[in-house]
Amino acid sequence: MEHKVTLYNNKQTFMAQENETILEAAIRAGVSVNYGCSSGTCGLCKARLVSGNARDIRTREYVIPEAEKLQGQILTCVCAINDDVIIDAVVTNNVSDIPVQKLNVKVRKVQQLVEEVFRLVVQTPRTNRLRFLAGQYVEIGLEGVGTSRFSIASCPCEDRLIELHLRVSKDDPVSHLVADKMRLGDNIELQGPFGEFVYDENANRPVILFAFDTGFAAIKSLLEHITAQEQELNIHLIWMSCGRDGLYMHNLCRSWTDAFDNFSYTGVTLNESIKQLTENPLNGCAIVEAHIIQAMQDHEDLSCHDIYVSAPAPATKIFEDVCRKKNVLMRRFFSEPVRGNEDMSCMVSMK
Numbered sequence: 468m469e470h471k472v473t474l475y476n477n478k479q480t481f482m483a484q485e486n487e488t489i490l491e492a493a494i495r496a497g498v499s500v501n502y503g504c505s506s507g508t509c510g511l512c513k514a515r516l517v518s519g520n521a522r523d524i525r526t527r528e529y530v531i532p533e534a535e536k537l538q539g540q541i542l543t544c545v546c547a548i549n550d551d552v553i554i555d556a557v558v559t560n561n562v563s564d565i566p567v568q569k570l571n572v573k574v575r576k577v578q579q580l581v582e583e584v585f586r587l588v589v590q591t592p593r594t595n596r597l598r599f600l601a602g603q604y605v606e607i608g609l610e611g612v613g614t615s616r617f618s619i620a621s622c623p624c625e626d627r628l629i630e631l632h633l634r635v636s637k638d639d640p641v642s643h644l645v646a647d648k649m650r651l652g653d654n655i656e657l658q659g660p661f662g663e664f665v666y667d668e669n670a671n672r673p674v675i676l677f678a679f680d681t682g683f684a685a686i687k688s689l690l691e692h693i694t695a696q697e698q699e700l701n702i703h704l705i706w707m708s709c710g711r712d713g714l715y716m717h718n719l720c721r722s723w724t725d726a727f728d729n730f731s732y733t734g735v736t737l738n739e740s741i742k743q744l745t746e747n748p749l750n751g752c753a754i755v756e757a758h759i760i761q762a763m764q765d766h767e768d769l770s771c772h773d774i775y776v777s778a779p780a781p782a783t784k785i786f787e788d789v790c791r792k793k794n795v796l797m798r799r800f801f802s803e804p805v806r807g808n809e810d811m812s813c814m815v816s817m818k
């Protein structure tokens with residue numbers, strides 16, 4: 468059975484099962500309540516129970532002072548509820564409030580999606596989860612090999628599972644080793660989160676998401692976070708890539724059009740390779756621009772939209788120019804480079 472949790476400050480609500488902690492329910496719903504250890508040790512998840520009842524279902528080491536207990540303070544990472552509650556909890560959507568963490572994570576899946584793109588899923592320890600906001604990135608380190616940075620492709624609502632998309636590149640030994648040698652149960656050192664490419668929770672405006680190649684990872688994270696909150700926003704996803712295999716999760720995107728109201732998807736496959744685009748930069752830019760203009764033709768006025776772009780710098784600039792002509796407010800235009808993909812950075816030569 469589930470019950471409603473209402474946040475006292477912003478009246479945000481989410482549902483919690485009787486056998487899960489309030490924190491687990493909040494994470495699943497994409498609500499960024501404050502927490503640290505998630506195991507009853509640090510006290511960072513402390514919140515005030517304004518109405519209703521909560522009970523401990525996990526053990527705890529942190530001791531709430533008696534005076535605070537009388538005020539109704541609870542630990543959301545150990546407490547569950549049996550009826551509807553109102554809690555006064557600290558909610559943070561600010562990247563500066565989230566510390567950089569260093570974790571040892573375990574490989575749960577290495578899946579080849581297309582010839583050069585792999586999906587890596589790792590799991591954080593139960594007692595040491597990665598706290599992050601959708602759209603941020605992490606650094607993974609392999610002993611004796613080096614480090615590489617990748618956008619998180621999953622949403623915080625996936626809890627302990629972190630998904631990354633790796634395009635294997637000759638210049639990135641980390642992606643090579645993950646693709647060739649990593650197997651279920653292997654350990655990886657993960658550090659993060661980093662980056663400021665996060666969703667503005669207070670915006671409540673139509674959203675256009677533009678991804679180029681594995682820039683899809685950060686965009687997927689944002690999209691899954693937005694949809695986890697069940698906001699009824701108009702969302703248009705445009706995903707552009709080179710070659711048939713570039714849209715490596717095309718079917719997932721198409722399934723979203725069935726699953727979500729007010730969601731549309733435009734997949735754009737360029738016939739030219741990245742190499743061909745960059746060999747003749749002027750022509751390459753013209754090709755990318757023409758496809759963007761076509762994908763955006765139904766949007767006449769973007770003055771009420773929020774735009775999120777994860778693409779190499781030249782593609783971002785072209786997308787920005789198209790949006791400017793449609794009255795976008797530049798303070799509502801957010802962009803992120805494609806992480807962990809050296810092939811993409813060669814697009815920088817396109818001016």
Ligand code: FES
Pocket residue numbers: 502503504505506507508509510511512513529542543544545
């Ligand atoms: S998150 Fe550390 S005690 Fe709850």
